[in-house]
Amino acid sequence: MTIGLIVKTTGRLLVPFIFIFGFYIVAHGHLTPGGGFQGGAVIATGVALILVCYHYRECMEKFIPVSSFKLVESAGLILFICTALAGLVVASGFLFNWLNATGGLFGNAVAYGINPGDLYTAGIIPVLNFAIGIEVFGALSAVLMFMFAGLKETTSEEDDAELPIENIHKGKKGGRK
Amino acid sequence: MIGDLLTGYGFWNPLVWVAVMATGLLVAWLIWRCGESDYDKGTEQTKPYLSGNDEPEKGAVHIRGGNMYWGFTHALKGYYDKLIPLHSGVVNDYLVWFLIGVIVIFVVVIMV
Amino acid sequence: MIANLPFIAVALLIGIALATILLKKNMIKMVMGLAMLEGAVNLFLVTLGYRENGIAPIFTNAPEGADMVLPTVQALTLTNIVIGVATTALMLVLVMVIYKKYGTVNADKMRRLKE
């Protein structure tokens, strides 16, 4: 099955915009509707677009292999739990908002009254949003890649080698919001 | 006393039970010791005697799991003929049972 | 009446979803029914948080004395959506594996484990 040049080019051009939009949703999660999961899902749709435009095998060769997405997912999760544990170390409370109103990273105090919102507020909440964004992006992309891999006719050896691994990506996302 | 588990009617003490059983086994072993050993190893006495026939193959003498309790399932045939088809393996049926359970419990709780 | 409309929709959706799950033999359709059931529960939760003339619960956009809809139920809904994505994805993958091995997605034929 081959995909036309127009589709490929359009897809390639659109992907950066999708990524930027997803990044915006993640970054503004503490000010407007949105947040880690939604933004991560939007970014993952960019990956889905690439997967549709190019073939699965081609993606694996040209772009990033699927195991890297799993590492991305793990990295996001570890960032999340480390931020939460840092609250325990710094301020003696798990998930304590230890960056809030300290003047440091995301440390501005929130202004009262109607205002457009300051990106640089809310303490660890944007950090957690970024962590979840990274995790959801990695996980959903890996899920998509595995599902695309499952669409092809594979030999039984490939089949046994690839499919059991994918189960992991379904169990992970329940714990956070 | 250590080990007394009160059950409302009486008590259960496993340590005493173990001690009594151990004593009983010891006594049994002592009685067994008193008897005289009347067979010699390595002779005809230790071989299985099957009415003069040869000993069958090893796989043939073992009663396989599926053959046990044949009588039990046969005696309760009417019960099992109803029960086993309920476990049909169709996932829709499982959910139908869930719904039936919900409705029955609801009716019971509302009515009583 | 108009305020109860979402609850009627919830009841309808739950009814349709349960009918899909119980009556359809195609596993993919059953998964769709489950997704619909989840959507019904999500709608129910969001409706619970609605207040008359409420505005979105954003702190920096709130005028003095305005009513806000409840943000808690929205957080619950969001979490349930995330869980639902994971559940649906896992179920679809399992259906894919079953299709590969059994050659069918019919629930009546998917019964090697029974009795």
Place this chain on the structure above:
Amino acid sequence: MNVLLDNLPALLIAVPLFCAFLLPIIGRFVPKIRDAWIICASFAASLVAVITAFTVYTKGTIVYVFGAAAGSPAAPIDSGGIPFRIIFTIDGFGAFMLLSAAIVSFAVVLYLVSSQKERTGRSEFYALYLLLTAGIFGMVSTGDMFNFFVFLEINSLAGAALVSYHRRGGLAAEGALKYLIVNTVGGLMVLFSIGLLYAQYNSLNMAVIASQISLSTLNIIALVLFIAALAMKAGSVPFHFATPDAYSVAPSGITAVMIVASQAGLYGLFRVLFTLYGDAFNTVTLGWVIIVLGVLSMVIGVTMAIPQKDVKRLLAYHAVSQTGYMLLGVGVALAVLGDPVAMTSYGQTAMEGGLFHIINHAMYKGLLFLAVGAVIYRTGVWSLNKMGGLGHNMKWTMIFFLIGALAIAGIPPFNGFASKLMIYESVFAFNPALSIIAMVVSILTLASFMKVFHSMFMGPQLPEYAEVKEVPKLMIAGMVILTIFVIGFGLFPDLVVNNLVAPAADALINNSAYITAVLGGGL
């Protein structure tokens, strides 16, 4: 050190999750230390759980508020006495369940590290395993309804993914899919009931809801959905159908943990019945509902187990049957909850018997699944019709299986006898017929295990199994841990009942203590 001790409930979730998230990275870059890592991780998680349980038993209920400094009150002063953060409330019952989950999960990890050695995708397997552990720990320690639902879903998802791990020609996927569909419907029903409660009381906190609950139709609908969905998670008849399907195809070590996972559903059921709906309802009716569920589970579970040929499916039906004992014991206590005389004369004992049976069942059924898994690991055969004479080569496995089988059949001096005796005698005072049914079921259990033991281990050495060896030492070690508890709980039941089970029963019976612990007696 003090920081850690103050934040034990948070570590309960954080430690397994942190170790799980690191596993894919370790598996990618340093696969050599993966086995050591998972053993250490599981040991750390179990240690945290045991220390938490110990703290609860010595110092009373722990109330932990997420996102606030440790030790802050559940309801902040400026909130008008309403706890709005996510709260973990671990009382005697929660601590009891934590203890049982911690022991089993650590024993099973030792077993899995050895039995999974030749399999692929192990990093993810262990990550899911830790996730399942975190789900169980979370379910039994949370004090927030929605949080309970989230952990319930984590539990179901991780469980289903683990069930489908060894594919066996699609069978595992089938079992996992059935389990997942059934549990998803149950989970959504739980969420729907939580929504019903939230609509009326504007709170998700169990203590707040429990302090205000009343007898309304909406509450009855919510209660019925809770009972059905959580009984389904626990695997009680008539919601048990997916349980044997999933247990029989899961990797053996996983099945042992799935027992604990299903008991977390049982925890939720008892928590809802006693703490949440404590005084609002006519508990006699509810008690009889639970008793009927229990009796049905006992009888149908054991009669379905007898003709089974797949050994793990047989054990799974016994798990259904044993769940009936717990429901029976606790159901009797629920039925007499409003009657102080009956409560002191036999209700308390029935409750303690039912709860004691939970931990006993986790131990001996875990042991049985591990022993059977060891046999399958060496022979690759599931069918009882094809086994035989394995006792010649697998002496240790045979001994462990025998101990587990005697314990489940209620033969003294193992732990099953102690809890069953408490259930028999107290239920006899309530209703003799129920007690007799329980005894008959116990006899049938013994008969069924005679069959399994005979057809697996007895008989002459079969030629096809001449090469079979004993399982590796780590698998033996996992079984030894559970055996120690089976024998120890059997020999010293009074210590266990007085120190571990009685606080759990008290915590369930006095729901006002639970409410006061969270709300501080303010409401």
